[in-house]
């Protein structure tokens with residue numbers, strides 16, 4: 087020791103540094119994680135692209151095959167005016183608080199005033215609320231119709247929903263004779279509306295009104311929404327030639343029905359109501375054609391029934407048609423359609439495309455059915471409809487006898503051990519019973535057509551807040567995806583029965599929910615990779631850049647062209663991109679999660695929408711096209727978080743490129759991600775406004791704002807730990 091220690095002793099360091107034992111190994115590990123981070127991002131990207139690609143192929147089936155139909159109603163009246171078939175019109179309502187009776191009767195009146203022989207029309211109102219308020223409103227409507235229908239017919243008024251008509255024409259501009267009558271009718275209408283509104287407000291019927299009609303006796307026993315006997319009241323018996331309007335014209339039959347409800351019996355929601363209506367109407371008028379309408383969906387064209395009959399009576403192809411569906415259009419769409427409710431591209435191209443395969447979708451409303459096909463008949467080549475014999479079935483029974491006989495048909499126990507809900511009528515047990523029922527009819531061999539007239543046939547009311555839109559879409563997309571994973575999957579159930587194009591057409595909608603995943607990936611991962619300088623797309627100088635740029639430009643150009651050709655504004659197209667993004671990242675995503683949880687038997691998320699009265703405030707913002715967030719639901723949190731994430735990544739990405747040593751190179755590598763992030767930020771501008779600028783009640787609440795900032799910042803840091811976590 088002595089020697090060694092000798093002269094060097096002074097120079098020896100006072101401490102030494104040793105390399106960590108596994109430093110080399112760790113470097114290898116770190117770089118694999120780094121590469122793997124990239125690698126997984128790439129794999130994910132590849133999968134997302136693959137999903138989009140597959141979904142895109144599915145959607146192409148409908149794009150390739152749109153057809154449009156044009157009925158000739160003059161030829162119909164020329165050939166068949168006195169042989170026109172009867173038509174039963176079903177209007178369904180569920181709750182007088184959510185669906186105000188004045189709205190419901192406007193729909194009923196618009197249907198009663200169709201330009202069609204009144205003795206061949208019957209209107210049935212199904213009231214699942216079992217409410218005497220609705221019944222009362224219908225009585226009022228019946229007496230008002232005696233003025234309204236002849237007035238409409240005399241002056242050829244359109245539309246024939248009094249609410250819509252007077253909203254659109256608030257003053258008269260015609261000659262004196264007409265204007266006097268006009269003012270008188272308007273006054274009658276307003277008085278009726280006030281009477282109904284005040285009865286609804288106090289919530290009970292005044293005694294003198296109750297004594298006026300025997301129908302109110304039904305409410306003498308205890309009637310609640312969930313628990314009551316069947317109620318069927320024929321308010322106008324159209325067979326009776328003595329019942330006439332003020333000009334002596336015949337009136338259509340008008341029936342009120344509240345099917346029996348008992349807590350111990352499942353009621354199957356709207357499908358149950360419609361099946362009861364099918365049976366009750368078969369007892370009373372038994373028309374061979376049935377039109378379904380939602381209670382807020384008034385008839386905007388008084389010739390629609392005639393046009394529909396053209397299809398069914400056509401000598402060459404009419405006998406094949408099981409149903410004829412119309413698009414759902416809305417009255418209350420603002421110019422640039424902030425919630426994308428008008429769906430004009432879907433209506434004009436997609437649904438028409440599925441219809442082109444003879445398999446138009448039944449969407450639960452605005453649809454004419456052939457009674458036989460709806461009730462389970464299987465199509466055969468020799469089938470020919472007999473239009474005339476049917477309507478005369480029950481001429482010998484009195485109104486009272488018909489009512490008593492129909493009540494039995496609306497009883498809970500009636501369907502026990504029958505095919506109702508299985509092979510007959512609307513199918514039970516799925517939340518999109520309408521889609522499934524339509525598919526089942528097509529699989530029984532019937533064709534269905536889609537008819538989208540230029541002048542819209544039916545107009546409903548569009549939702550005016552984001553929450554309502556999103557929850558609606560969540561419900562639909564969930565029901566659709568559930569259908570996809572059951573035996574009703576069109577590829578299985580429809581195999582060999584409907585065309586492949588039609589099967590794919592159905593899947594455009596049934597696969598809404600799973601498309602949320604690649605979309606979420608696209609709005610989260612590429613921007614985050616941008617933030618961390620990880621390039622996912624080809625560089626500008628690479629040849630692979632071209633197909634990317636081409637696909638991007640071509641798809642958007644095509645989408646813009648489609649929207650403009652439907653009469654949308656450019657801004658409406660831009661808005662539709664936003665709402666499309668929001669829907670996919672929230673509604674569809676939760677629908678997917680809930681479908682999976684249900685399959686696994688776990689509990690589901692619930693979104694309860696408090697039936698918000700649309701206040702004047704909300705209406706005003708809707709008219710100004712400000713998106714109504716206004717609640718701190720998880721949906722708005724997601725929307726805000728994604729928007730913040732995109733903002734952070736864009737700013738971070740720009741900073742990073744600006745500080746890079748070789749700026750040009752960095753830009754070349756990241757340009758596509760930069761553009762993507764920029765577009766996402768631009769499309770989200772209204773979200774930032776709702777977060778930081780707006781002060782009205784429709785803005786995003788500050789609790790959501792804080793949450794979204796925290797969540798977005800965490801997300802920005804997370805992959806940093808993952809991929810760069812090893813840079814010590």
Ligand SMILES: *[C@@H]1O[C@H](CO)[C@@H](O)[C@H](O)[C@H]1NC(C)=O
Pocket residue numbers: 417418547700
């Ligand atoms: C529909 O919109 C019109 C104006 O665009 C408005 O006057 C009306 O109150 C709205 N109706 C409903 C039910 O929101």
Ligand SMILES: *[C@@H]1O[C@H](CO)[C@@H](O)[C@H](O)[C@H]1NC(C)=O
Pocket residue numbers: 244245386387415540541542543
């Ligand atoms: C509804 O009908 C009226 C005619 O009464 C027509 O002017 C209007 O364009 C129709 N609405 C739609 C959306 O087609």
